[in-house]
Structure formats: structure tokens, C-alpha cells
Amino acid sequence: MTPIDFPIILAGPIVRRVEPTQIYIWIATSKDCKLDAELWKITKTASDEQQYDKLTTKVSVTSISFGQQLFHHLIKITPIDTQFPTDTLLGYNMLFDDGRNRHDFESLQLVTRNQPQSIVYGNLKYPAFHIQSENSRPSILYGSCRKPHGTDDDALAYADDILKHTYLNPLKRPQALFLLGDQIYADDVAHPLIPVIITFAHELMGQRELLERIEPRLLSPHFQTAHQQINARQYHMEYFCQFTSSHAQNHLIELGEYAVMYLLAWSPALWEVAQSNGLFRSFEEAEEEKLIYYIFGDSDKAKNEHKSEKRKLRHQYLDQQESLISFQQSLYQVRRLLANIPAYMIFDDHDITDDWNLSYNWRNNVKNSPLGRHVVANGLLAYWANQGWGNDPDAFSIQFLEKIQSYLKAIRTGDFNTNYEEAVEQLWNFDSWHFVAPTQPKSIFLDTRTQREYDSILKKVKFGHIIEEAHSSPELLNNAAWESVTEKLFSSGWVQHTPLIVVSATPVYGMGLIESFLHDYIYPFKVLGVEVQTTVDFEAWKYNGKGFTEFLRYAAYWKPSICVILSGDVHYASEVKADIIFTSGARLAIHQCTSSPLKNMSFSGVWGMLLKLAIGANSFERKNKKLHRICTPDFEIIRIDKDDSAPYIWEDFLTYQNLNGKSNIETDNNLGMITIINGAIENSLINKNHAN
Numbered sequence: 070m071t072p073i074d075f076p077i078i079l080a081g082p083i084v085r086r087v088e089p090t091q092i093y094i095w096i097a098t099s100k101d102c103k104l105d106a107e108l109w110k111i112t113k114t115a116s117d118e119q120q121y122d123k124l125t126t127k128v129s130v131t132s133i134s135f136g137q138q139l140f141h142h143l144i145k146i147t148p149i150d151t152q153f154p155t156d157t158l159l160g161y162n163m164l165f166d167d168g169r170n171r172h173d174f175e176s177l178q179l180v181t182r183n184q185p186q187s188i189v190y191g192n193l194k195y196p197a198f199h200i201q202s203e204n205s206r207p208s209i210l211y212g213s214c215r216k217p218h219g220t221d222d223d224a225l226a227y228a229d230d231i232l233k234h235t236y237l238n239p240l241k242r243p244q245a246l247f248l249l250g251d252q253i254y255a256d257d258v259a260h261p262l263i264p265v266i267i268t269f270a271h272e273l274m275g276q277r278e279l280l281e282r283i284e285p286r287l288l289s290p291h292f293q294t295a296h297q298q299i300n301a302r303q304y305h306m307e308y309f310c311q312f313t314s315s316h317a318q319n320h321l322i323e324l325g326e327y328a329v330m331y332l333l334a335w336s337p338a339l340w341e342v343a344q345s346n347g348l349f350r351s352f353e354e355a356e357e358e359k360l361i362y363y364i365f366g367d368s369d370k371a372k373n374e375h376k377s378e379k380r381k382l383r384h385q386y387l388d389q390q391e392s393l394i395s396f397q398q399s400l401y402q403v404r405r406l407l408a409n410i411p412a413y414m415i416f417d418d419h420d421i422t423d424d425w426n427l428s429y430n431w432r433n434n435v436k437n438s439p440l441g442r443h444v445v446a447n448g449l450l451a452y453w454a455n456q457g458w459g460n461d462p463d464a465f466s467i468q469f470l471e472k473i474q475s476y477l478k479a480i481r482t483g484d485f486n487t488n489y490e491e492a493v494e495q496l497w498n499f500d501s502w503h504f505v506a507p508t509q510p511k512s513i514f515l516d517t518r519t520q521r522e523y524d525s526i527l528k529k530v531k532f533g534h535i536i537e538e539a540h541s542s543p544e545l546l547n548n549a550a551w552e553s554v555t556e557k558l559f560s561s562g563w564v565q566h567t568p569l570i571v572v573s574a575t576p577v578y579g580m581g582l583i584e585s586f587l588h589d590y591i592y593p594f595k596v597l598g599v600e601v602q603t604t605v606d607f608e609a610w611k612y613n614g615k616g617f618t619e620f621l622r623y624a625a626y627w628k629p630s631i632c633v634i635l636s637g638d639v640h641y642a643s644e645v646k647a648d649i650i651f652t653s654g655a656r657l658a659i660h661q662c663t664s665s666p667l668k669n670m671s672f673s674g675v676w677g678m679l680l681k682l683a684i685g686a687n688s689f690e691r692k693n694k695k696l697h698r699i700c701t702p703d704f705e706i707i708r709i710d711k712d713d714s715a716p717y718i719w720e721d722f723l724t725y726q727n728l729n730g731k732s733n734i735e736t737d738n739n740l741g742m743i744t745i746i747n748g749a750i751e752n753s754l755i756n757k758n759h760a761n
Contacts, residue, residue, distance in 0.1 A: 073272050073346055075099035075138055077165055077172060078179075080336035082188070083407040084198050085143070085459025088507045089152035092159075092200075094144045095459045097332060099273070100167040104130045106144050111158035111197060113237075121160065121194065125149045131462075131470075133454060135328055135477065137275030141454045143462060155202035156239045160195030185401045186337075188408040190236035196408040199239040201509045207240060208744045209508060210410075213249035213417065213574065213637020214666030217333065218259035218392040222399070224667045224738040227755045229402035231742070232409055243742065245508050246410050249637035250417025250574035251669075252456060253330045255448055256312070257419065258319035259389040260299045260382065262333070264360055265348045267297060269332075269339060270325030278323040279483035284309050284440040296322075299355060300382060301362035306422075310441035311434040314423035322444055324480055327451035335407060335455075337400040352386045396668065413506040414456040415514045417574040417638055421448035428543065429523035442493060449496040450476060460514070461504035469495065503554050505561040510745060512570035512635075513558050520550035522616065544616030545575060551623050558627065568745050569629035576636035577610045577620060578645040578661040578723065614704030618718060621649055625657045631748055632657060635741070637665040642735040642754050644726035651719045662752045664741030696723040728754050 081096030109121040133141045165172040174180045235242035281287040295301035306317035365374035418425040435441035472492040479489035502516040522544035610617040647659040699717035725733040739756040
């Protein structure tokens with residue numbers, strides 16, 4: 070195959086953490102460039118034009134070499150004399166020196182007006198953002214769950230429409246974008262996309278990953294061939310990795326594959342390269358090139374099964390092709406958006422794999438599987454490089470970076486030695502993925518995936534006359550994590566009795582009518598041998614009353630004037646108000662807003678049908694009605710009526726809000742936007758019916 074000629078910029082620029090004392094910008098390049106940046110203060114002149122005053126800054130760059138043609142950079146810009154101005158547009162340019170040529174945004178044609186590849190709004194010369202002051206309260210955009218081949222529009226592009234209409238006014242344009250999990254789907258990869266990902270991964274990294282040195286069974290010629298094919302990885306993931314995803318036919322495995330998926334999620338650059346190099350195949354072309362793996366061969370004995378399997382795969386392939394086309398078209402807007410607004414991100418399960426750390430058994434089985442352990446480490450390293458790094462760069466020490474380098478060296482050489490093992494342990498055991506975003510008000514992002522507490526208490530499950538004991542759902546944060554979160558929150562400068570935003574990928578208050586339906590009618594199938602724990606994710610805060618109570622206790626201890634919780638994950642949007650009263654007399658007011666999915670409408674199939682039936686049967690009853698619940702001393706959360714009485718630890722009163730004046734649930738692709746002004750909360754939901 071002819072070597073692929075990649076553009077200098079593979080993804081980015083993406084504005085990350087911004088504060089009056091420091092600004093971070095992330096970018097991925099195909100060349101080992103020396104980078105520099107320039108910053109301008111943009112103001113209006115008397116003639117209503119833009120004036121650009123260059124600011125004196127110090128620029129430092131940290132670069133990580135992922136592969137021969139893949140480099141991740143985090144650019145830090147700090148002021149020389151004083152702090153950066155707030156509530157003012159700040160434009161930036163970047164300079165690239167690859168040893169042969171020097172480029173900037175202009176020479177790379179990224180600031181050419183009225184062109185699809187432009188990353189500027191209106192007549193601005195540069196991409197621009199602003200740093201929020203403590204006295205203003207503009208909006209925060211938020212959402213989760215964005216799958217390239219998900220159904221319908223990419224709601225993240227709606228955020229670009231919002232900036233397009235407000236970009237000149239820092240008091241009106243959103244101050245930040247929160248991505249609340251499942252920024253990529255590592256387990257659920259489209260059939261037409263996986264050959265492109267494999268090709269790009271090997272080209273950018275410089276070689277394939279020597280996985281057979283981790284899992285010797287992969288030396289089999291069958292697995293060597295199947296690893297490169299469409300629809301061939303379900304067995305790998307279930308038996309070699311101990312994963313439980315039911316959509317793992319094209320699961321990402323190599324580090325380069327995870328890295329490429331992020332590049333494809335953030336930017337149109339690699340899509341353009343794939344198109345120009347003819348890497349996207351029709352179903353017939355893929356079959357002719359033997360890129361498709363069939364469980365049933367076309368021998369006489371299995372001919373009927375083969376025809377049925379082929380028909381199903383072809384249907385999936387064509388549907389996914391259509392969805393990928395619309396996703397690719399939205400990426401020009403998404404790239405421009407990310408270049409012009411500070412973005413903060415936290416993982417959920419699909420960023421690594423479906424059901425990630427769902428239970429003690431899941432975590433234990435995967436960690437004891439050499440290949441499973443390695444794939445999770447690959448996913449975590451890719452998360453760090455593409456998401457976590459820019460959230461709070463100071464959280465990652467020099468020692469952390471050194472172990473990352475050891476891991477990358479092992480990937481390049483295939484020498485999975487002691488240094489590699491230490492790096493894997495660091496990634497698996499890292500306990501500081503949580504962070505405080507310097508928004509107004511401040512926002513604490515929780516890590517509800519790696520800091521879980523798995524209860525040893527068995528839960529009684531009954532189905533008819535059959536009774537069984539099963540593991541309880543986990544606490545989504547353990548005590549040590551709560552202490553660390555509390556310390557980080559108070560050291561951030563946040564002040565008690567002021568508003569606080571808490572970001573939890575999994576909703577704290579989801580739609581109780583859905584969660585109760587799952588708990589009461591689906592979970593009992595466990596006693597019949599149905600793997601409901603992994604078929605339907607029982608991991609909402611509600612499913613572990615002790616963990617839910619710990620959340621409320623810590624939130625009450627923090628003493629915010631109002632606690633606003635932003636969440637995603639569940640593939641529907643909702644809004645809930647809760648007033649909590651503890652027996653101690655302490656009180657807590659919570660406003661929970663959930664936006665999901667950005668692009669992955671998933672209320673389909675048998676479980677979707679059951680959920681829709683539950684919604685239809687209960688939503689009218691709960692609309693605008695205050696529900697009263699208590700938590701008993703044994704941490705069971707139950708709904709009570711007016712005349713009921715029972716001992717309890719706390720009680721709460723819930724009200725499900727109408728979204729956009731209509732239903733109290735939204736299942737279309739959507740983007741949330743929340744504004745907090747003088748303690749008043751305005752939450753709106755943007756979908757295809759409300760896009761600008």
C-alpha cells in the first residue's frame with residue numbers, strides 16, 4: 070500500500086482549561102512540530118469593527134509522541150505582567166515548525182472566511198474564546214453519548230449554531246462546553262469504519278501492536294486474520310478480554326485504534342484523508358477483499374445460515390454508512406465549536422468499553438485477563454491524552470508522564486517488561502481523574518467509574534417462588550474518593566453558600582419511573598439466569614442506597630446555596646428538582662439536569678419497548694407532581710404516601726419538570742444549556758425541533 074500523506078493537523082485546536090492565570094489548548098499533529106502561540110485581546114472600535122491588541126505571554130508546550138506520525142501537544146499560555154482579561158474575547162493563532170516549513174492557521178487555510186474548513190466565526194481573524202468573570206453568569210452547554218453511526222443529527226453541532234449567533238458578545242455566548250461521557254464508543258464501532266481505523270492506526274503508529282506477546286492464543290492464523298476483519302472481534306473480547314459488551318464485533322483493541330477514534334470524533338481531517346485514499350468501501354468491495362468475517366461459511370452445510378448472516382450484516386452496513394455520512398458532515402461545525410469554547414470532559418463506560426467496572430466480578434475478571442487488562446490500559450491512556458490531560462494538567466505529575474512514556478515505548482518495541490507493568494498499574498489505579506473546572510459557578514466533575522466501592526453484602530432477589538442472592542450494585546464513589554473530591558473542591562477557591570455544579574456522568578436523580586421499573590420488573594430475571602446486570606446497566610446512584618446517601622451527605626456538608634447536577638449516560642433528557650431533609654435537620658436543594666444522547670438514540674429493541682411502556686404508564690401521573698421518598702436505616706429508598714410513617718435517615722421531595730414546556734422526558738438527540746443567575750436556574754434543551 071502506498072504510504073498515506075497526512076495533513077499537519079489531525080485534530081484540534083481544542084480550547085481546554087482557561088483561567089485568568091493560564092490557558093491550555095490541545096492539538097494533535099502528524100509531524101513532530103515545534104509549536105508556539107500568539108494571543109490577542111479583541112475589542113470593538115468606535116466604528117463597530119474589531120481591534121486586535123497582541124498580549125505579551127509566555128508559551129510552554131508539552132508534547133507526547135504516540136507514534137511515528139502521531140503527536141499530542143498541550144500548549145500552556147500564561148500572562149507575563151498581569152492576569153488575562155475576563156469577559157473579553159481572546160483570539161489566538163498557532164505556529165508550526167516541522168523543520169522544513171513554518172505554518173500558522175492562515176497558511177493552513179483554517180481562518181479563510183466562508184469556507185467549510187474555517188475555524189473562525191463571522192469576520193474574526195482568529196478563533197476566539199473568553200474567560201468568565203466571577204460577576205457574570207452566562208450559559209454552560211452540556212451533553213453526552215455521541216456515536217458516529219448513531220441515528221439522526223449530531224446534536225453537538227447545535228452548539229456551533231449557538232456560538233455563530235453569540236460569538237461577539239462574551240456576556241451572551243456560552244462560557245464552557247461540558248462533555249459528560251461516552252465521547253467515543255470503543256465497543257460499538259461501525260462496520261464501514263473499522264477497516265479505516267485499523268489502517269490509520271498502523272500508519273500513524275508506524276506498526277501494529279504485538280498483542281500476541283500479551284495473549285499467545287492470538288498467534289493462531291485464524292485470529293491473526295480475523296483481527297483485521299469486519300465483524301470479527303466479539304469472541305476476542307468475550308473470551309480473551311472477559312468484556313461483556315454485546316456489540317463488540319469491531320471493538321477497539323490497539324492503542325492506535327483508540328487514538329484514531331478520537332481523531333475521527335473531533336475533526337474532519339482523517340475523514341477527508343480516508344475519502345481521498347479510497348479507504349471507505351462499499352459492502353460488496355469489502356466482501357470481495359475478504360474484509361468481512363462470517364461466523365457461518367458458505368459451505369453447503371451452512372449455506373442457509375450464511376445467507377441469513379450476510380443479509381443481516383449488509384443491512385447493518387448500509388444503515389451505518391448513511392449515519393456516518395451525516396456525522397462526517399457535522400464535523401466541520403464541531404471542529405469550529407471546539408476551537409472557540411473551553412471544553413471539559415469526563416469519561417463514562419463506552420470511552421473504554423461497555424459495562425466498564427460495572428461490578429466487582431467484571432473488574433476482577435478483566436484485570437486478571439492479560440489482554441483485557443491491556444485493552445483497558447490502552448483506553449485509559451487514550452482518554453488521558455485526548456480528554457483528561459486538558460481538564461486539569463497540574464493533576465498529572467512528572468512521574469505520571471514518565472510512566473506514560475514507558476508504556477508508549479513498550480507499544481513501539483513489543484517489550485512488555487516491568488516498566489510496562491508499572492505503567493499499566495498506574496493507569497488502572499490512578500485516583501485523580503476528578504477535577505474542578507474554573508467555571509462560574511465552579512464545577513466539580515466526579516469519577517464514577519474507577520473509584521467505585523463494591524459491596525460484599527448480598528441482595529435478595531425473588532422471581533415468583535424462586536429466591537436467590539446476588540451482589541448489590543456498587544457505590545459509585547468510595548469514601549476515599551469523597552474525601553479527595555471534598556479536598557479538591559475547597560482548595561479550588563469555591564465558597565460555601567454559593568451555587569455549585571456537580572457533574573456526574575450517571576444521573577444522581579434519573580427518571581425514577583424508569584429506574585423503578587427496571588429494578589422491580591427486570592432485575593428479578595436474574596434468578597432465571599438472565600444476565601440483567603450487563604444487559605441493563607444497574608448502576609444508577611439509586612440502586613445503591615448507601616452510596617446515594619453518601620452523595621447527599623457530602624453535598625449537604627459542602628453547603629452550596631443550590632446544588633446543580635449535570636449528567637448524561639441514560640439516552641434520554643430529564644430535569645428534576647429535589648428538596649432533601651435529614652433527620653439531623655440539615656437541608657439540601659438539588660436541581661438535576663440530564664442531557665443524553667448527543668447522537669445515539671437507543672430506545673429500540675425489547676428493552677427499549679419495555680422502557681417506553683413504563684414511561685407511557687407513569688409519565689402522566691408524575692408530571693408536575695411532588696413525590697415523597699424516604700431512605701430507611703438499612704439504606705432502602707422507598708416512596709411513601711402522606712399517611713405513611715417509617716423510621717428514616719433522610720426524606721426528599723421530587724418534582725419532574727417539563728422540558729421545553731412539553732414532556733418530562735426527551736429521547737431524541739439533544740444538547741442541554743443551563744444558566745444560573747442570582748440563584749435562579751434556567752435549563753433548556755436543544756434538539757432538531759429547537760436548533761437555531
